[in-house]
Amino acid sequence: MSDALEKAEAAAREAAVDTAAVQIALAAVELAKAATAQQQPAHSTCQHERKPGRSTGEWLGISCAICIGGVGIAFASIAIAIGGISVAILALVLRSMWRDYQKGR
Template identity: 60%
Template sequence: MSDALSKAEAAAREAAVDTAAVQIALAAVELAKTAAAQQQAPAPPPAPARSQLNTGKWIAIGLAGSVCAISLALSAIAVAVGAVAVTCCLLVLRSMWRDFQRRG
C-alpha cells in the first residue's frame, strides 16, 4: 500500500506543478490579449469644434474685409464728387469775376 501511496503523492505533486504552469500560461495569454486590444484601439478623431471655429473666424474676417473695402470705395466716390463740385464752383466764380471786371 505504501507503494500506491507514494505513487499517489508523486502524481499529486506533478499535478500541482502542472496546474501552476497552466495557470501561468493562461495568465500570459490573457496579458497578451489585453496588450493586443490596447494596441488595436483606434485613435480618437479630431475635434470638429476646432475646425468650425476656424471656419467661423475666416468668415468673420472675410465679412469685415468686405465691409472695409466697400467703405473705402464709397469714400473714394464721395471725394471724387466733392472734387467735381468744387471745380464747377470755382469755374462759375471765375466766370463771374471776369464779368465784374469787364463792367467795372
C-alpha cells in the first residue's frame, strides 16, 4: 500500500510540474498575443482611404484629348492668320481702288 501511495505522490508531483509548465506556456502565448496586439495599431494608424491611381486606358484617353486639342488650336491659329491676311489684302485692294477713283475725278 505504501508503494501505491508513493506512486500517487509521484504522479501528483509530476502533475504539479506539468501544470506549472502549461501555465508558463499559456502565459507566454498571452504575452505574445498582447505584444502583437500592441504592434498592429502602430501600422494601421492611417485612417484615410487611398485613392487608386489612373488606369492605362484613362491615361491614353487623356493624352488623346490633349493631342486633339492641340491640333484644334493649331488649325484655329492658321484660320486666324489666313483671316488676317485676307483682311490686309482687302484693305490694300480697297485703298488702291479708292486712289484710282480719286484720280479719275
